[in-house]
Amino acid sequence: MKLLVPVKRVVDYNVKVRVKSDQTGVELTGVKMSMNPFDEIAVEEAVRLKEKGIAAEIVAISIGPAACGETIRTALAMGADRGILVETEASPEPLAVAKMLRAIAEREQPGLVIMGKQAIDDDMNATGQMLAALLGWPQGTFASKVEIAGDTATVTREVDGGLETVALTLPAVVTADLRLNEPRYASLPNIMKARKKPIETIKPADLGVDPAPRLTVLKVTEPPKRQAGRKVGSVAELVDKLRNEAKVI
Amino acid sequence: MTALVLLDHENGRIKQPSRSAVAAAAKLGEVHVLVAGTDAGAADAAARLPGVARVLRAADVAYDHALAEPLAALLVSLAGDYSHLLAAATAIGKNVMPRVAALLDVQPISDIAGVESEDVFVRPIYAGNALATVRSADPKKVITVRAASFDPVAEEGGSAPVADIPPAGGGERSRFVSAELSKSERPELTAARVVVSGGRGMQSGDNFHLLDPIADKLGAAVGASRAAVDAGFVPNDYQVGQTGKIVAPELYVAVGISGAIQHLAGMKDSKVIVAINKDEDAPIFQVADYGLVADLFTALPELKAELEKA
Numbered sequence: 001m002k003l004l005v006p007v008k009r010v011v012d013y014n015v016k017v018r019v020k021s022d023q024t025g026v027e028l029t030g031v032k033m034s035m036n037p038f039d040e041i042a043v044e045e046a047v048r049l050k051e052k053g054i055a056a057e058i059v060a061i062s063i064g065p066a067a068c069g070e071t072i073r074t075a076l077a078m079g080a081d082r083g084i085l086v087e088t089e090a091s092p093e094p095l096a097v098a099k100m101l102r103a104i105a106e107r108e109q110p111g112l113v114i115m116g117k118q119a120i121d122d123d124m125n126a127t128g129q130m131l132a133a134l135l136g137w138p139q140g141t142f143a144s145k146v147e148i149a150g151d152t153a154t155v156t157r158e159v160d161g162g163l164e165t166v167a168l169t170l171p172a173v174v175t176a177d178l179r180l181n182e183p184r185y186a187s188l189p190n191i192m193k194a195r196k197k198p199i200e201t202i203k204p205a206d207l208g209v210d211p212a213p214r215l216t217v218l219k220v221t222e223p224p225k226r227q228a229g230r231k232v233g234s235v236a237e238l239v240d241k242l243r244n245e246a247k248v249i
Numbered sequence: 250m251t252a253l254v255l256l257d258h259e260n261g262r263i264k265q266p267s268r269s270a271v272a273a274a275a276k277l278g279e280v281h282v283l284v285a286g287t288d289a290g291a292a293d294a295a296a297r298l299p300g301v302a303r304v305l306r307a308a309d310v311a312y313d314h315a316l317a318e319p320l321a322a323l324l325v326s327l328a329g330d331y332s333h334l335l336a337a338a339t340a341i342g343k344n345v346m347p348r349v350a351a352l353l354d355v356q357p358i359s360d361i362a363g364v365e366s367e368d369v370f371v372r373p374i375y376a377g378n379a380l381a382t383v384r385s386a387d388p389k390k391v392i393t394v395r396a397a398s399f400d401p402v403a404e405e406g407g408s409a410p411v412a413d414i415p416p417a418g419g420g421e422r423s424r425f426v427s428a429e430l431s432k433s434e435r436p437e438l439t440a441a442r443v444v445v446s447g448g449r450g451m452q453s454g455d456n457f458h459l460l461d462p463i464a465d466k467l468g469a470a471v472g473a474s475r476a477a478v479d480a481g482f483v484p485n486d487y488q489v490g491q492t493g494k495i496v497a498p499e500l501y502v503a504v505g506i507s508g509a510i511q512h513l514a515g516m517k518d519s520k521v522i523v524a525i526n527k528d529e530d531a532p533i534f535q536v537a538d539y540g541l542v543a544d545l546f547t548a549l550p551e552l553k554a555e556l557e558k559a
């Protein structure tokens with residue numbers, strides 16, 4: 001079985017982003033970029049499925065500027081076999097991304113697409129569900145466990161009340177939650193090997209997709225700042241303040 | 250302009266986040282709601298929500314576990330009549346609504362924190378470090394609602410008619426197997442007036458019980474940081490943050506939590522924040538109204554005793 005793993009290049013999770021003063025977006029120049037953390041988890045899961053002999057080939061896909069090739073290299077160093085870079089000027093919205101991924105899935109015929117549940121830049125939490133819909137496939141979102149047997153994926157999902165398990169008939173889309181696994185670090189030999197793995201570069205038009213956004217960003221602003229309050233000297237003082245000053249207990 | 254809201258319900262009650270979604274929808278126009286599944290009494294409970302003009306009931310077992318595939322098909326079958334389709338950004342809403350959007354060829358607007366007009370919405374990005382105001386050019390808007398940003402409508406006060414609607418298929422390739430739900434007598438995290446959360450500083454699941462008497466006394470829900478969940482101290486559904494639950498209670502008490510941006514993203518809109526941490530430089534103190542620099546293992550028993558003093 002072939003696996004597709006879409007990986008997004010995002011601002012590193014350790015960076016505290018700053019809103020631009022002209023309110024057009026956040027400051028991205030000189031900021032550290034990394035693979036979306038949930039996508040690392042997705043790549044790790046794919047590699048484990050390959051190590052278990054369930055998957056035969058892993059194709060990492062990234063959509064965005066040429067620099068997304070680095071993100072694909074990271075996936076290749078972790079154990080993916082080849083990459084597809086869909087080069088666009090900006091990172092498109094989930095709808096356009098899902099359409100491009102659908103076109104690639106139709107060409108590649110994977111048994112499973114594993115991706116992140118959420119990109120930590122746009123915080124949309126949408127692309128996997130949308131890809132599944134466009135392909136007419138079932139979806140196992142927010143996965144903390146994935147088991148493949150025959151043509152069925154049994155997926156344990158993190159839901160509001162705890163955990164839920166669903167059985168999906170393959171092919172399907174799974175989106176990774178934080179507890180699915182702990183991604184490995186790529187070893188130096190594997191980073192070297194990844195340099196030789198192939199990356200195909202294509203354009204959205206090759207996939208017949210118009211990446212024009214449906215949402216116009218009118219402005220990006222800073223959220224209201226919270227003032228640090230004060231330190232209290234004792235538990236008794238804390239309780240007194242909560243009772244008589246804040247009046248919340 | 251009529252909006253349709255997919256409601257989360259359980260044991261004949263409408264969940265609070267969905268009542269916030271109804272409040273958001275009411276800013277857009279007339280509100281209809283969809284209750285799917287055989288949960289007895291849920292449609293009647295929906296009919297009593299103030300501001301609801303009509304309840305659509307799809308009382309079919311196909312919807313009992315809120316699987317995305319059949320629910321999305323159902324919403325798509327109803328979409329023709331509506332300008333806006335909404336759900337709370339709960340596990341169900343987040344799972345279903347993007348699927349609906351894709352089937353309608355619409356870019357969803359996830360996790361809105363504000364409604365500016367029928368096509369302009371505010372939503373947090375980058376773990377809430379920025380707020381984007383976006384205009385949707387789609388003919389229909391498919392939206393999930395950040396419940397913490399909208400005061401929920403009351404449970405009682407309305408009397409909408411209930412109409413039965415037929416199922417719409419779509420469940421052929423997914424099947425519910427089982428659920429392992431946390432049982433608790435406490436209020437739900439996203440509905441609680443007070444939340445007491447523990448972090449890695451709690452050191453173990455056993456130690457988390459130090460929070461119990463305090464939560465009991467305050468009528469609080471218990472939450473956690475990702476580190477506490479990853480370490481196995483508490484189940485996943487306790488996680489507060491960018492990728493966990495978003496809460497905005499009257500009082501949030503963070504115990505042994507450093508205050509990473511991903512955690513702050515889930516709680517910084519709380520009215521009053523208390524932090525107990527032994528590291529006086531912990532970033533959590535930058536957002537705390539009241540900070541106590543102390544070892545939690547001495548502070549928590551003291552806090553319990555102080556709260557018991559009436």
Ligand SMILES: Cc1cc2nc3c(=O)[nH]c(=O)nc-3n(C[C@H](O)[C@H](O)[C@H](O)COP(=O)(O)OP(=O)(O)OC[C@H]3O[C@@H](n4cnc5c(N)ncnc54)[C@H](O)[C@@H]3O)c2cc1C
Pocket residue numbers: 013037038120447448449450451473474475476477488489490491492493494504505506507508509510511512515525526527528531543544545546
């Ligand atoms: C993609 C992604 C998503 C994430 N999503 C979330 C999320 O949704 N929610 C979330 O919480 N995190 C999330 N995180 C993780 C986040 O970055 C932090 O790692 C996490 O919040 C840290 O948890 P913590 O504060 O409990 O642990 P730590 O950062 O280890 O802090 C422990 C704190 O406890 C204090 N302490 C220790 N012992 C004591 C004691 N005896 N008495 C008093 N204080 C003590 C320490 O001083 C320290 O400040 C995410 C990370 C990533 C990469």
Ligand SMILES: Nc1ncnc2c1ncn2[C@@H]1O[C@H](COP(=O)(O)O)[C@@H](O)[C@H]1O
Pocket residue numbers: 006007008009036038039061062063064091092094097114115116117118119120122123124125126127128
């Ligand atoms: N531009 C992109 N390139 C590759 N994968 C993407 C892209 N955008 C989104 N994804 C995938 O979709 C997931 C969810 O993203 P989102 O719906 O934007 O929160 C991510 O974790 C990625 O796996």
